[in-house]
Amino acid sequence: MTETTSARIAADxxxxxxxxxxxxxxxxxxxxELTRRWGVAMATATRALSLLQDEGVLRAVRGVGTVVAARPGGARPARRRAVASPVRDDVVRTAIAVADDEGLATLSMRRIAAELGMPTMSLYQHVSGKDDLVTLMIDRAFAEQPLPEPAPSDWRGxxxxxxxxxxxxxxxxxxxxxxxSLTRPQLLPSAVRHTEWVLxxxxxxxxxxxxxxxxxxxxxxxxxxxxxNxxxxAQAEAESGVTADEWMDAQAGALASLTEGEDFPHFRRVTELDYDLDLDALFELGLRCLLDGLRGALP
Known part of the structure; x- marks a missing residue:
């Protein structure tokens, strides 16, 4: 029964x-989503996706989910260089707006086509797939923040x-x-400018x-x-409706229980403070420490 249902979901x-x-x-x-739509157990839905992954139709992408890996029939799409055009600019701009508002996991070619009022398949005349679209999106995001002219005269600046x-x-x-990606970096002209800048x-x-x-x-x-972070x-708040401060407030009792013994006296002193986890301040602290250390390591 489970195997038949999995096959039916995969076929759909x-x-x-x-x-x-x-x-x-x-x-x-x-x-x-599949368990809700089909009324099946999680294992059955997982098996359906696994069947399509085994066929090479789907692939798992960390931080995104399960995505289409090939065109219908199993043939992978030919990679081609995207050609600049006003329509492509609209596609990239719209995709960035969706990702900013709802996160990258919600982005799909169908969603962008719907936002622009055009057939989904027509998008492939301007971008060859979601991976290429995300690359264009990142490149544009970096282009929005140009490096200053002239450059600071000192390496630290x-x-x-x-x-x-x-x-x-x-x-x-x-x-x-x-x-x-650090290990498999995308080819991004706007980001490579930062590399050239440091060198x-x-x-x-x-x-x-x-x-x-x-x-x-x-x-x-x-x-x-x-x-x-x-x-x-952003995703945690969107999914739960609870801000980081509200979440921390809700954990106050459990945190007090954790630190009430003698095992964590230093950490307990921190929890008794009105500590504010400020990512911008932490970024600046870490950057200063990193560059201070680098100054001592440079010839």
Missing amino acids: LRARIAAGEFGPGDRVPSTR ALEATARLQWAVFRRHPWVAPAM AALDDRGLTPAASFDVHVMLFSYVRGMAV LDAE
Whole structure:
């Protein structure tokens, strides 16, 4: 019974993908959504998605969910360079607005087409899929915060400038930080300008090109690492309707119970304070410590 139901759910999703309801890179209904729609157990819905993943039709993307991996029939879409056009600009601008308001997980080609009042399949004339669309979105987000002209004359001022601009991008668009990859970086002209900026600032410091690039990666990783908390908190508040302060207030009793013994005396003193977790202040503290340490490590 369970296997038949799983196959039936998989067949329904497969048909909807073939009909163009979901395109490459679009997120399909989650297991929770499938359990509600079909009235089945979570394991049954999970099995349905697993069947399509085994076929190569779907793939799991960390932080996003299960997305379409191939065009109907199993053929992967040909990767092509997106050509700039007014329509493509509208697509990217609309996608950024949706991601800003609702998070990247809600973004789909079908949703963007609906926002623009155009057929879903016509979007593929302007972007080749959701992955390409997200790349264009990130590139535009960085382009909104241009690096200053002229550049600061000292290396520390230059590195502070790029770090604070990156933080501003992540602050304005919380979905950008988790969407970016350090190990498999997207090709983003606007972001590569930040790389070039750091390398130029360190050019006369006696570092090898590799060592200078290590500094860039370290600095970017710090900023991005702090910024992923922005998206996580935005999503948590959207899903629960509870702000971070309200959540902490609700945990006061449990926190007091945890620290009432003698095991955590230093932590207890912190909990007795009116402590405010200010991410902007923490970012500045961490940036100052990182650059202070770097000053001692540079030749």
